[in-house]
Structures are given as structure tokens and as C-alpha cells.
Amino acid sequence: MINVTLATNDGSGLPRRITTEDGVSVAEFLQNHFGGDTYDFTVSLRYPNGDSEQISNLDTPLHDNMRVTLSPKKVDGAVC
């Protein structure tokens, strides 16, 4: 089993540390733990060595101490 952090930039704020099976795909991981449609979000990964990347292929496998971040593709600004 591995520990993966899921951070969602939708205002809920708090990243969750989730225990899951080693090698599980990002798609499956999000299906089980995000509980919503990820179409409106960009997905980025942070590796244990600090490297990061935005991914479009959700079949990418997850390993221990990785972080998955979901960021909305559209955020409305306003007038202050």
C-alpha cells in the first residue's frame, strides 16, 4: 500500500492523505476519492523528488508519497 496526497483547488482547501494500492492509475484514484467529474480540472502530479508535471493521460500510475493536484480550468475574477 502507498500514501498519496490529493489536493483540490476548489476552495475545500485541505489536501487529504489517502492510502491506496501501489500502481493504481490516476483515473481510478480520482474516481474513488474525488467523487466528481474531472473534465473541468487540470491534473498535476508532484513526485517525491520534488519534480512536477501537468498530465493529460490519467492512466499514469501512482506511487508512494506522490501528490495529485486538481485545479479548475476556469476561475472567474471580478471587480474588487
Add this chain to the structure above:
Amino acid sequence: MTEKQMYRAASAFCDTLVRGIQKAKDKETETIVFYADKTRQRLEELEKWCRKTLDCQRKGMRVAEQHLKDSMLTDQCRRANLDLAMVKNLIEGKTREEMVEPSVREIFYEIKAIDKFFGGAEYRNNVLSVKTDSISLWGDCDEVYLGSFQINMDLSKDISCGLSVLVWIEALDPHPAAENDYVTHPHVSDGVLCFGDGDEIALAAMYQGRLESVFTTIDTILHNYNDQSPHVALENWFGDQGSEDERYCESCDHWYHYDNMDECSKCGDWVCCHCSVKCNSCDEIFHSGCAQSCNECGGMVCESCEKSCYYCGGTHCESCVKACDLCKEEYCESCIESCSECGDDICDKCRDKCEDCQSIVCNNCTKKCNECTDLHLCSDCISQCEECGETLCKAECLKKCGGCGETTCGNCGHECLLTLNGEQDGIQETNQI
């Protein structure tokens, strides 16, 4: 940006974050009130969309109803749930527990990720800066080029002052709004970005030390246009002057790129995609004021293609008028009918109604009885006497024998052999048809 600079920046931000988190913990009750109020606003918004959905349901607008359920209602429910969960977490102290002060190494990774995402970052005088790519935003039907921007964040300032104090935006290739040079982006005025929906997202990420999310959120805001709340709307970006590529639409009082405009085929003025109409008949583009709507189909029709009904005088497009096959005048579909005999289109003047069966017949197909000459009849209601050959109406002037079935007029009389010989009992002498 070198790794050494990244460590210096990470170290500076770490100190700021520790102080900020301590202040936030002190202001916890205020935060609970803030999120409780936010939850209330979310629920009010949810109620508003529920009512709109109900309206759609009542009007039988199934597609719109489903769309609202799938998008707005689901989204508002999710947001309200998140805010409520935040209130619960704050009350139970979970948020405080999770406001873990990140290590310098973690912040270093964040800055490294920012450097990679934006293709380079700078750190000078406690300020971390990145450059966006060139940004163009789409307004109503026009694209406005705004150039690239530099996002600056002072890593030494107190987080609790709010993001608008920590972050400022510089236009590197300024294309400000005509009416206000300080507005370089619909959501940036005098370097201050109004975060809107991004405020909550960026602030939450900030308190967790997720600097990359803060910068990418700002980048997303800059790449989007919220037409509900801009400093200057993109439609008015070029003010009254317009740029070289802009044309002015007098109908809506806005400037648009000429790619999205047409010249009115009647008056020659420029007209935008919102105010233009296409003639149903010739497909030319006009101002809505330079064309009329067809009384029959509601489509637009220009002056040259417009047809007027000879009977009712209404304005119609070509496809909604027909010429009467007898008098050749043009009539709208409501004022013309088909002859039940020959199928020709006939106007009110050129048609009659059979006075027996009431069917519509054209003047060519209408028949008259030779006995009662004032009656206009269709061919089904008129026949010939089988004895003398006179054309007479079936209703009054012709009689059919109940025995042999012969049709004769009153003048000729009829003596049926079958009846006279009494071969068939009970047969009447003559039967009216």
C-alpha cells in the same frame, strides 16, 4: 532561477507562513463566521437555481431543466457542501490541526514547480515573479489582445493582509482599456487583481504553503473573462475610438473586430453579429432596422425581397407567398386556398363555396344548375338528366329512381318498368338523390 535563489525564496516564505498561520489560528472564530455566511450565500444561490429549474419544468423545457440540474444545481450543491464541511472542520478544530507549517524543502519544491510551469521565475527583494504567455480574451463576439503579464508576489508580507496586498500584476505589453489606462485586464486595475472566485482557492492554497496552486490559480484568472463583473467590459475595451481593426456598430453602440462584422446591404453601415439579420430570401446581411419580419414565418426579409399580400396587405418573405393561379396576384398562405376540384391555388376573389356541400372551388370549376341558376356548385353536387341531358343540381332538380337507379329531371318524368310491373314490392316510385 537558480536553486540557491529558490532556497532563499522558500526560506523567506516559510517564515511569513509561520507568522500567518499563527494569526489565522488566533482569528479562528472570525473564520467560522466567514464560512458560515458563505454557506448561507451558497444556499441562497442554490435556491435561486432550483426555482429557475422549476420554471423550466413548468414550461416543459426538458433540455434546459436537465442542463440546469447537471450543471448549476450539482455545482452549487457541491460548493455548499464544501463550505459547510469547512465550518464543521473549523468548529471541530480539524482545520487548525491540518494547518501544518510546511518545511523549507516543501516550499522549495513549490517554487521549483512554479519555475517549470511558467518557464522561468525570478526572485528579487523578497518578490517572486513569473511571466504569463500572451493573453487574448473573448468578449461577446470579439477577441481582445491584452499582452502578457507579470505576476508578482511579495513573500515577506503578512498573509493575513489578504492576497490583493501580497500579489500585484504588471502588464508587460500593455493594451489597456480606452476609457482607463489603469485597467490592463478586465479584472486588473492599477496592478491589483480582483480574485473573485479564485480568492478562496488561492488563500486556502497559500495557508497550506502550496505556492504553485496560488500562482496557477492567478494564471487561470488572467486567462479567463468573467463578463458579469469586469472593470471594463471587453465589448467596450476600445471605447469610442476603436482600434484600426475595429468597426463601430451603431445599433448596439459597441466596437468589434471587423472579422465579426458585416456591412448592411441596404444602408452600407457596419453591423455586428448580434445586431445583424439575414434575409430569408436573398441571404444578404442587414441591420435589424433595415429588414422586416415576415408575418407568416417570423423570418427576416429585406426591402427588395419583401412581398405584400394582395388581400391582407401583410409583409412576407418569398417562401410564404403564392400567386393565385387564376388572377396571378400574390397572396400569403393564410389568404389563399386550394380548389377542391383542380387543386389550383386560388385567392378570395377567384373562388366560390359550393352552396350544397360547402367545399372550396375555383371560378373555373364552379358549376351552375340550369333550373335554379343562382346556385354555385361543385361537380359532386351537380349531374345530368339521363333523359334530356340538362345539367342540374342533385339537391333540388334531379331525382333518382329507387327501382332502376335512373337520374332524371322533373320535366322528363320517369316511369320505371320495374315499379309498374310490380315485380319488386315496396319500391318507391322515385327517390330524391
